Amino acid sequence: MSKTQSLSFARVPHPSPTPADKRAELLKNPGFGRVFSDHMVTIRYSDSRGWHDARIEPRAPISMDPAAAVLHYAQEIFEGLKAYRTADGGATLFRPEENARRFQRSAERLAMPVLPEKAFLDACDLLVSTDRAWIPDGDGSLYLRPFMFATEVFLGVKPSSDYLFMVIASSVGAYFKTDAPAVSVWVSTDYTRAAPGGTGVAKCGGNYAASLLAQAEATRHGCDQVVFLDAKEQRWVEELGGMNVFFIFDDGSLSTPPLGGTILPGITRSSLITLAKDKGLEIREERYSIDQWRSDAGTGRLREAFACGTAAVVTPIGTVRSKDGEFRIGNGGSGAKTEELKATLVGIQRGRTPDPYGWIHKVF
Missing domain, CATH: 3.20.10.10 (D-amino Acid Aminotransferase, subunit A, domain 2)
Known part of the structure; x- marks a missing residue:
């Protein structure tokens, strides 16, 4: 898959999204990293198939074999970026291309496959568009957490042959829990x-x-x-x-x-x-x-x-x-x-x- 090649994302409907009144209550004071939106994006990788099975689906626990490589050898990387609500009702990201490129450099350092920049950006855009109602008003934002980890079921010390890339989102307010000026x-x-x-x-x-x-x-x-x-x-x-x-x-x-x-x-x-x-x-x-x-x-x-x-x-x-x-x-x-x-x-x-x-x- 080239840098500019697109993946087609399957869309799995959410059977019971968070009711609007409950979501509004959560967004009043979300704190940081505790309130999560309804969906997640996933893309799988294998040495034999490359990047495949891209989808957006309801946020849910991950099923993982206890011998998954990440649990033993810590092949895992992540990013963090924010979506902001604009005055015209839209949403923007700040320099997401730089996050995509740093994610690639992190992958190279940890002997992991390099996710194409466009796939990274498309995944973030899709999650923000789908969960747009979770972007808080005022000074809040929707914090995106793209991450990737090794999933091969194997206990030998080597780069994994299988990986899972994901993006989840969290409605956030201030990072530090203090009223002090510094x-x-x-x-x-x-x-x-x-x-x-x-x-x-x-x-x-x-x-x-x-x-x-x-x-x-x-x-x-x-x-x-x-x-x-x-x-x-x-x-x-x-x-x-x-x-x-x-x-x-x-x-x-x-x-x-x-x-x-x-x-x-x-x-x-x-x-x-x-x-x-x-x-x-x-x-x-x-x-x-x-x-x-x-x-x-x-x-x-x-x-x-x-x-x-x-x-x-x-x-x-x-x-x-x-x-x-x-x-x-x-x-x-x-x-x-x-x-x-x-x-x-x-x-x-x-x-x-x-x-x-x-x-x-x-x-x-």
């Missing part, structure tokens, strides 16, 4: 997220499983998120448990840790770099040490810091804690440049402001 982060010095030559550049479940113990440590210290340092020197700031990080200085410039195989290339990160440059801001992709972070916060050279990602969008960082103590950034809340960048990004994402980059993908 989040607090814990600097992990006992655990690392990724090492050179590892899977840090891929969006695979194992990376997140490896971060959970460090995240639990952060929670015990009263923090919202964990910050990981590099694996070699335990000195350079890399990224949060599930987000990239930016720093804003007193001269108006920005910096963010450089990609180098251990940091996930975030689509929100890339978008913000473009927006900052177009606003005339100097932005550097350079290493930044935890000691320098602490020093710059103390002298006032560092004015703002924020985390970014699809789920959390742009989230100010106010407090940093570690075994060496605690320090605050600026006034411990958000800052003017953080809010300006966020407003510009969200304005484009939700169709409230012009999109000069061609980032918006109209679903209907």
Whole structure:
């Protein structure tokens, strides 16, 4: 199947979709990742047949053999992107082509088949169109979770010969459950997220499983998120448990840790770099040490810091804690440049402001 070849999706009717009144009640306060829409998209792959059996069907449990390869050797990748309701009643996705391409790179890293970009986009569009009533009004969105995992029934250590690609959708509100103006982060010095030559550049479940113990440590210290340092020197700031990080200085410039195989290339990160440059801001992709972070916060050279990602969008960082103590950034809340960048990004994402980059993908 080529990059541009289409799959034909079979449509399986839902026997009992969620009643409108129950759905409306769920959408009043969906939280994050708890409320799911009625349908799911599935595409199967086998070495003998390639990509086949594409369908949209009622969301339901997956039947899986206990010897399925994913349960033993963790061949699994995923993506995350959002559908937004527009003022004219339509729906859009933000840069879904980039999600499709990152999904392909993740598949290559984990020795999995590469899903054609068009199949990825068609699957997302079909689910959004079918479950359009699940897109919340206001600041909510429909979070799409495309994922793929190995299904071959075999206990040998090798790439699977069979896979299942799926897309499910969740109506979501804010990612962080806090009313604070900024989040607090814990600097992990006992655990690392990724090492050179590892899977840090891929969006695979194992990376997140490896971060959970460090995240639990952060929670015990009263923090919202964990910050990981590099694996070699335990000195350079890399990224949060599930987000990239930016720093804003007193001269108006920005910096963010450089990609180098251990940091996930975030689509929100890339978008913000473009927006900052177009606003005339100097932005550097350079290493930044935890000691320098602490020093710059103390002298006032560092004015703002924020985390970014699809789920959390742009989230100010106010407090940093570690075994060496605690320090605050600026006034411990958000800052003017953080809010300006966020407003510009969200304005484009939700169709409230012009999109000069061609980032918006109209679903209907």
